[in-house]
Amino acid sequence: MKKLFVIFLFSGLVVFSLSFSKKNLRDIYSGPVSDWPAPFVDESVKWNELGVLPESPVEKQRDSLKHVIELGKTLFFDTRLSGSGKISCATCHQPALNWADGKEKSIGHEGAINKRNSPTIQNSWFYKRLFWDGRSSDLQDQAFAPINSETEMHSEMPDVMRKLRKVNSYKELFKKAFGDEQIDPDRLTEAIAVFEKTIVSRKSRFDNFLEGNKKALTNSELRGLHLFRTKAKCMNCHSGPLFTDNQFHNSGFSGNDDGYYKVTHKEEDMGKFKTPSLRDVMKTGPWMHDGLQKDMPSIIEKFNKADLPAGKDKLIQPLGLTKREKNDLLAFLHAISAEPLEFQKPDLPE
Amino acid sequence: MKKLFFTLVIAGLGFIANAQPPAGDAKPGEWYGEKVSTEGAVDLNDVVKKLNGGSMFPEVKIKAKITEVCPKKGCWLKLELEDGETAMVKMKDYGFFLPLAAKGKTVIIDGEVNLKTTSVAELKHYAEDAKKTKEEIDAIKEPKKEVKVMAKGIVIVE
Numbered sequence: 266m267k268k269l270f271v272i273f274l275f276s277g278l279v280v281f282s283l284s285f286s287k288k289n290l291r292d293i294y295s296g297p298v299s300d301w302p303a304p305f306v307d308e309s310v311k312w313n314e315l316g317v318l319p320e321s322p323v324e325k326q327r328d329s330l331k332h333v334i335e336l337g338k339t340l341f342f343d344t345r346l347s348g349s350g351k352i353s354c355a356t357c358h359q360p361a362l363n364w365a366d367g368k369e370k371s372i373g374h375e376g377a378i379n380k381r382n383s384p385t386i387q388n389s390w391f392y393k394r395l396f397w398d399g400r401s402s403d404l405q406d407q408a409f410a411p412i413n414s415e416t417e418m419h420s421e422m423p424d425v426m427r428k429l430r431k432v433n434s435y436k437e438l439f440k441k442a443f444g445d446e447q448i449d450p451d452r453l454t455e456a457i458a459v460f461e462k463t464i465v466s467r468k469s470r471f472d473n474f475l476e477g478n479k480k481a482l483t484n485s486e487l488r489g490l491h492l493f494r495t496k497a498k499c500m501n502c503h504s505g506p507l508f509t510d511n512q513f514h515n516s517g518f519s520g521n522d523d524g525y526y527k528v529t530h531k532e533e534d535m536g537k538f539k540t541p542s543l544r545d546v547m548k549t550g551p552w553m554h555d556g557l558q559k560d561m562p563s564i565i566e567k568f569n570k571a572d573l574p575a576g577k578d579k580l581i582q583p584l585g586l587t588k589r590e591k592n593d594l595l596a597f598l599h600a601i602s603a604e605p606l607e608f609q610k611p612d613l614p615e
Numbered sequence: 616m617k618k619l620f621f622t623l624v625i626a627g628l629g630f631i632a633n634a635q636p637p638a639g640d641a642k643p644g645e646w647y648g649e650k651v652s653t654e655g656a657v658d659l660n661d662v663v664k665k666l667n668g669g670s671m672f673p674e675v676k677i678k679a680k681i682t683e684v685c686p687k688k689g690c691w692l693k694l695e696l697e698d699g700e701t702a703m704v705k706m707k708d709y710g711f712f713l714p715l716a717a718k719g720k721t722v723i724i725d726g727e728v729n730l731k732t733t734s735v736a737e738l739k740h741y742a743e744d745a746k747k748t749k750e751e752i753d754a755i756k757e758p759k760k761e762v763k764v765m766a767k768g769i770v771i772v773e
Contacts, residue, residue, distance in 0.1 A: 380708065400710065409688070413709040415765070423740030527648070527711070 290487050295479045304494040306501050307580055313505035315494070317475050318544070321390045323462040330459055332441040337460025339438060339611045340453060345428045346412055348419035349374060354411065354457065357383040360608040363548040364464055369556035374419030381522075382556030385549050387605075388542055390462035393511050397538045397554040398524045404458035409450070422450045429453070434614035466544045467603040474600075482600055489597025492590055497568075499543075499594075501580040508543035508601065516581060517573025518553045536576050547602035561598065565591050636689025639714035641771050648711040649768030651676070651725040660697045662728050663762050671729030677764070678772070680721045681713075687744050689713045694764070702762035703733070713769065721773045726766040733759045 293301060298314055306312045323330060340346065341354045357371040358364045364385045371383040381397050395401035401410065411417040412425060429435045429448050436446040443452055471490070473481035482490065493499045502510050513525040519536030526535040538554045552558040567573060569591065571583045586594070639645065659679035662672060682701055683693035689712035692704040704724065706712065735758055742752045 409690075410709045413690070415705075416708060421737055421740075423737045424734075426740070427736045530646070 304500045316506035336438045336442040337456035365549045373417040377416040405454045408454040408457045467606045469603040485596040486600040489593035509540045513537035514578045517577035545602045641717040646770040651768040651770045656723045704764040725768045731763045
């Protein structure tokens with residue numbers, strides 16, 4: 266009888282503490298960020314706390330820049346920028362696909378398969394370097410490359426200039442944007458860059474939760490959030506409101522691609538790629554620089570086991586996640602992914 | 616005044632156009648794009664002699680001297696040919712750039728060599744980039760047969 270009583274008391278305690286810890290997790294994460302448990306990050310790591318989706322810095326200048334944005338938007342969708350007249354920037358960065366293209370690798374000029382996966386341009390204003398391998402230092406510089414690349418848009422700036430200068434409405438658009446009718450490569454790429462900086466994610470359920478809707482996340486997603494910050498060590502690289510440290514890492518997926526090494530020529534940068542934002546990650550697969558990862562649970566499992574090729578970053582360590590924990594993490598990745606914002610495509614000049 | 620306003624708006628955001636070639640001394644041994652070994656390189660002139668209308672060498676390692684580097688971005692080069700002409704080099708995937716200091720250096724380039732016709736518009740654009748005078752630019756009226764090189768990797772040798 267006494268034994269039964271002890272068992273009864275004990276199981277009661279277990280049930281009580283379980284429900285308490287569940288409630289606790291929701292309460293903790295509903296509270297001020299300063300009261301959140303410290304994330305599990307390695308000592309060498311500079312991290313920022315997760316947070317609400319930040320506004321693009323262009324947002325505050327939207328009025329004064331509206332004509333530059335309008336021009337950039339038009340150019341972004343104009344196939345005149347390509348040699349074949351069939352490809353625009355939006356071919357590989359489609360608004361309805363969260364501004365990626367859903368392909369392993371993008372298809373360029375005359376069916377040419379590109380070297381890497383097309384990343385989303387959402388929140389790209391944040392990156393200090395552009396391209397998976399960081400070879401561009403800003404969006405304007407980046408915009409030159411696909412236009413001139415023989416496998417992507419297969420064009421030449423002089424040809425693009427010639428085509429655009431024939432179009433009267435472009436003269437008007439350039440004049441409104443820059444004060445006179447001059448059409449040149451610097452203005453073209455600048456307008457595209459400014460437009461790209463206006464493209465951001467829609468707020469996700471995670472943002473709704475942070476902004477006070479305590480019910481915006483399920484229990485599983487909340488556990489996922491906690492795991493993301495703690496046991497799963499995701500914040501070693503994916504920290505801050507945009508879930509990226511803006512750095513380069515070899516996460517073990519580099520394959521034969523030298524990545525950032527080709528830019529810096531430093532041995533330690535071999536196989537490193539830019540940490541992508543995880544905003545909308547469940548909408549922007551297939552994943553990694555080469556688009557070879559098609560299945561998120563298997564990516565999580567690879568990080569869990571840290572059973573990745575040599576040369577990987579020391580920040581990637583075995584995690585010992587249970588099946589439920591892996592599911593919770595996946596649920597959280599869904600909670601930070603949202604449908605793209607509505608977007609009105611521009612009318613292209615005749 | 617209006618123009619000043621535009622300039623200020625753009626400059627204030629840090630979007631001012633500042634395309635420029637990468638910094639660097641282009642010392643022997645420095646490389647760009649794919650890392651290239653110096654073994655098995657042949658003189659560009661020998662390759663050009665074997666080129667005739669439309670033919671190409673898809674994979675060849677050439678040795679040549681740089682006579683010009685794109686002053687705006689370092690995205691194209693010109694190489695010296697013994698007939699007084701030059702060969703035009705572009706980088707694969709528009710993926711890498713050379714510093715201005717590479718001018719006058721001898722390099723080994725791994726890539727593709729072919730004979731192509733360059734349009735008048737393109738020739739004029741390159742002339743503009745090279746800050747040629749208006750008269751020189753206007754004088755360009757004929758398309759040009761040109762040896763073109765698509766470089767995967769470049770290493771400075773001397």
